[in-house]
Amino acid sequence: MQSTITTAHGSGGTATSRLIADVFMRYFHNEINAKMADAAILNIEGKLAFTTDSFVVKPLFFPGGDIGRLSICGTVNDLLTAGAAPRYISAGFILEEGLPLDTLHRVCRSMSETAKEANISIVTGDTKVIEGNGGMYINTSGIGTLQNAAISFDTAQQGDAIIVTGNLGDHHACILSQRLSLNNTIQSDAAPLNGILEALTSNQLNLHGIRDITRGGLATVLNEIAEATGLSPVIEEIKVPVAEDVAALCKILGLDPLYMGNEGKLVLLVPQEQAAMAVAAIKKAPYGKNAAVIGTLEAQAGVRVRTRLGGVRMLAALQGEGLPRIC
Amino acid sequence: MKIDEVISFLRSCQTPVTIMEVCGSHTASILKNGIRQLVSPSIRLVSGPGCPVCVTTASYIDALIELALLKNHTVLSFGDMFKVKGSTLSLAEAKSRGADISLMLFPLEAIHLAQDNPQQTFIIAAVGFETSSPVYALLADQIVQKGIKNIKLLTALKTMPSILELVCQTESIDAFLCPGHVCAITGTKPFEHLACIHQKPFVVAGFEAEHILAALYEIVVQIKENRHTLTNLYRSVVREAPQPKANRLINQYFESGSAYWRGIGEVENSGLYLRREYEFLDAGSKNLRAEDFPANCRCADVIMGRISPQACPLFAKQCTPESAVGPCMVSAEGACGNAINS
Numbered sequence: 001m002q003s004t005i006t007t008a009h010g011s012g013g014t015a016t017s018r019l020i021a022d023v024f025m026r027y028f029h030n031e032i033n034a035k036m037a038d039a040a041i042l043n044i045e046g047k048l049a050f051t052t053d054s055f056v057v058k059p060l061f062f063p064g065g066d067i068g069r070l071s072i073c074g075t076v077n078d079l080l081t082a083g084a085a086p087r088y089i090s091a092g093f094i095l096e097e098g099l100p101l102d103t104l105h106r107v108c109r110s111m112s113e114t115a116k117e118a119n120i121s122i123v124t125g126d127t128k129v130i131e132g133n134g135g136m137y138i139n140t141s142g143i144g145t146l147q148n149a150a151i152s153f154d155t156a157q158q159g160d161a162i163i164v165t166g167n168l169g170d171h172h173a174c175i176l177s178q179r180l181s182l183n184n185t186i187q188s189d190a191a192p193l194n195g196i197l198e199a200l201t202s203n204q205l206n207l208h209g210i211r212d213i214t215r216g217g218l219a220t221v222l223n224e225i226a227e228a229t230g231l232s233p234v235i236e237e238i239k240v241p242v243a244e245d246v247a248a249l250c251k252i253l254g255l256d257p258l259y260m261g262n263e264g265k266l267v268l269l270v271p272q273e274q275a276a277m278a279v280a281a282i283k284k285a286p287y288g289k290n291a292a293v294i295g296t297l298e299a300q301a302g303v304r305v306r307t308r309l310g311g312v313r314m315l316a317a318l319q320g321e322g323l324p325r326i327c
Numbered sequence: 328m329k330i331d332e333v334i335s336f337l338r339s340c341q342t343p344v345t346i347m348e349v350c351g352s353h354t355a356s357i358l359k360n361g362i363r364q365l366v367s368p369s370i371r372l373v374s375g376p377g378c379p380v381c382v383t384t385a386s387y388i389d390a391l392i393e394l395a396l397l398k399n400h401t402v403l404s405f406g407d408m409f410k411v412k413g414s415t416l417s418l419a420e421a422k423s424r425g426a427d428i429s430l431m432l433f434p435l436e437a438i439h440l441a442q443d444n445p446q447q448t449f450i451i452a453a454v455g456f457e458t459s460s461p462v463y464a465l466l467a468d469q470i471v472q473k474g475i476k477n478i479k480l481l482t483a484l485k486t487m488p489s490i491l492e493l494v495c496q497t498e499s500i501d502a503f504l505c506p507g508h509v510c511a512i513t514g515t516k517p518f519e520h521l522a523c524i525h526q527k528p529f530v531v532a533g534f535e536a537e538h539i540l541a542a543l544y545e546i547v548v549q550i551k552e553n554r555h556t557l558t559n560l561y562r563s564v565v566r567e568a569p570q571p572k573a574n575r576l577i578n579q580y581f582e583s584g585s586a587y588w589r590g591i592g593e594v595e596n597s598g599l600y601l602r603r604e605y606e607f608l609d610a611g612s613k614n615l616r617a618e619d620f621p622a623n624c625r626c627a628d629v630i631m632g633r634i635s636p637q638a639c640p641l642f643a644k645q646c647t648p649e650s651a652v653g654p655c656m657v658s659a660e661g662a663c664g665n666a667i668n669s
Contacts, residue, residue, distance in 0.1 A: 311361020
């Protein structure tokens with residue numbers, strides 16, 4: 001019979017020790033966590049960026065990723081948007097009774113591989129077991145170090161170009177397709193974006209603010225940028241990159257890619273004269289090939305979209321939950 | 328004629344004209360494409376009663392919730408019904424309190440669910456216009472053919488011609504942008520009849536920006552030339568005659584009856600109900616109470632074209648997409664839900 005997680009695994013006793021040795025240390029082993037101390041000792045100097053995120057996605061595995069990859073990427077990308085180099089990350093697991101042990105192995109292997117790709121070390125962790133139906137949840141908290149000043153929207157200026165690093169809506173469309181058992185080829189974009197940030201900083205670009213486009217989608221992020229800068233993002237509908245399959249799914253379900261989440265896309269502001277260079281740099285980096293300038297930061301008048309035929313519409317932040325509509 | 332020329336014509340139009348777009352998908356497309364900004368302010372576009380969510384009564388939502396709270400009952404509903412308030416709760420709120428309600432994308436998925444879970448009764452929230460009715464008829468057909476005992480329908484199905492007749496009789500609308508998908512099922516005849524009797528242009532169009540602009544152009548030209556005919560600009564999909572297969576199915580399982588429209592009241596011959604011989608599939612659709620309407624909510628005035636969404640005293644104050652009082656604020660197709668984002 002297949003081995004599963006039981007309450008004993010969360011008791012702190014021998015079953016917990018075995019779980020740590022057989023699973024967590026197998027995938028996460030490094031010099032820092034090998035000491036098996038209650039707290040990891042980190043040797044860091046200078047300014048730090050610190051962030052936390054929790055992951056509750058269902059299903060746990062989906063085309064293009066899994067909850068483990070997501071739990072590393074989400075926190076890593078948050079650090080990157082501040083201009084920090086990701087260094088250390090924690091992994092807190094809440095496991096439901098009945099979770100197949102094999103599932104935990106697969107998730108941890110994926111976390112280990114993604115952490116390696118994102119150049120971050122998993123240095124501490126925790127496990128709790130709760131009643132349930134074999135689900136799992138992960139919290140990760142990450143620390144990054146800042147070489148230069150933190151990137152912030154304080155430096156944004158009227159006329160700045162708005163750039164997105166790739167196609168919108170992939171992750172959301174992928175998860176929705178899985179939940180609705182739709183057969184299509186849509187893959188999640190879950191990815192750590194270290195390469196894109198390196199490309200931007202090594203080209204000496206003036207980054208006037210970066211956000212990752214997760215829940216709420218680009219529309220919500222642009223509204224947050226408007227609030228932070230006191231200026232108005234205005235985007236061109238036809239310049240917004242959306243994959244054909246995602247666009248088709250949205251059309252059928254009555255969803256708008258501007259309100260759909262990603263797990264590997266950034267929106268950033270750069271001075272207009274550096275826009276072409278920034279896009280060229282992002283395109284050469286991993287996960288950046290569909291980058292595009294989509295608009296401009298204009299004087300305050302609300303977040304707007306210029307439509308294909310020259311109309312204009314306001315773009316509000318996501319309200320409530322995006323649901324498929326009737327017709 | 329090029330689209331630029333159409334836009335330029337509509338932009339320079341001086342004739343005051345009030346056009347009702349009947350279908351919620353047209354409302355959504357007009358907003359999405361910024362069409363109001365492309366045409367002259369003299370062309371007033373108002374939303375009609377063609378968003379199925381917006382015209383569904385609170386008592387219908389209440390009935391769904393009651394069913395979803397019964398032991399071994401699951402209600403299957405389309406997504407945008409989830410946020411519509413019943414007299415106290417929406418489906419989403421009821422679900423969070425333990426009512427068994429699931430998202431449905433296509434009604435026929437109930438067949439497999441019912442076969443796989445024979446102890447469970449599945450209630451289909453059958454909401455929609457002529458466009459949706461054939462699918463529910465197909466579902467009823469499959470239930471009967473396969474002898475499935477554990478699916479029932481709670482219907483709130485509506486039909487367009489009678490409500491548009493009412494709009495023509497009571498409201499000052501100059502012309503109508505006809506619902507393209509409804510016309511694909513009904514054919515253009517019922518609307519031709521309305522155009523003729525009420526002497527107003529009725530133009531059938533698709534849902535892309537170009538389709539809608541072409542229809543507005545046709546309407547303005549007709550009004551300038553004092554013509555009032557039905558014009559079908561959606562010939563790739565819509566015929567003069569009703570779609571035979573769909574109508575055969577609808578007529579086999581459903582019959583016409585009077586229906587309650589949220590805020591508007593009872594309208595003769597504007598609803599579809601399971602025929603007497605298939606009443607065993609019905610979950611109580613005919614016994615729904617007439618409606619208590621929230622005080623000050625003017626959704627009905629909005630969808631009859633009497634006032635703009637902004638003229639409702641609750642608009643953007645007590646009534647927002649996050650906490651909608653009236654159904655017009657709930658749906659992406661609702662007049663108010665659209666207006667608050669424009």
